[in-house]
Amino acid sequence: MKSLLIRSEKLLIMKRDYSCRENIRQILLKDLKIPEAALASKILYVVGVGLPQLCLERNIMKNYFQTTGKNGYDYAYTFPGMNKVLQAGGRLIRSESDTGVIVLVDDRFLTQKYQGLLPREWRDFTRI
Numbered sequence: 007m008k009s010l011l012i013r014s015e016k017l018l019i020m021k022r023d024y025s026c027r028e029n030i031r032q033i034l035l036k037d038l039k040i041p042e043a044a045l046a047s048k049i050l051y052v053v054g055v056g057l058p059q060l061c062l063e064r065n066i067m068k069n070y071f072q073t074t075g076k077n078g079y080d081y082a083y084t085f086p087g088m089n090k091v092l093q094a095g096g097r098l099i100r101s102e103s104d105t106g107v108i109v110l111v112d113d114r115f116l117t118q119k120y121q122g123l124l125p126r127e128w129r130d131f132t133r134i
Contacts, residue, residue, distance in 0.1 A: 048106035050098040055114050056090035057083050088123045095128070 058064055068078035091110070098106040108128065114120050121129065 048098050048104070050094060050106060051109045051111060052091050052094055053111040055084075055112055055120060056087035058086050084119075084123075088120070092125065095125075 064082045068082035070078065071081040072078035095108050098104070098108060110131075115124070116133070
């Protein structure tokens with residue numbers, strides 16, 4: 007499985023030119039030299055880090071963890087958001103014979119904080 011991180015400003019440029027999905031496909035084929043047959047399998051696009059919406063319940067959770075000396079924002083927002091990202095990745099690969107490409111579209115995935123939350127198998131990625 008190949009993981010890709012796309013800088014969000016590149017994505018914004020893509021949206022102006024033509025469909026984002028087609029442009030990412032062209033990048034995969036031309037720039038990264040991924041064979042057409044590999045792209046015929048599955049491609050999962052994850053745009054953003056999946057943070058839950060701000061709400062009273064999340065803020066109560068955040069405040070609770072803050073009072074225990076932990077980073078409340080991480081427990082209330084970051085970890086649940088990354089859980090969504092990881093679950094989406096799990097839907098792409100179900101068995102040892104499955105193949106696919108996960109395209110993570112958000113600069114935050116490049117930070118040390120989010121890199122540490124990615125599975126070991128996803129850390130060998132190509133940045134485009």
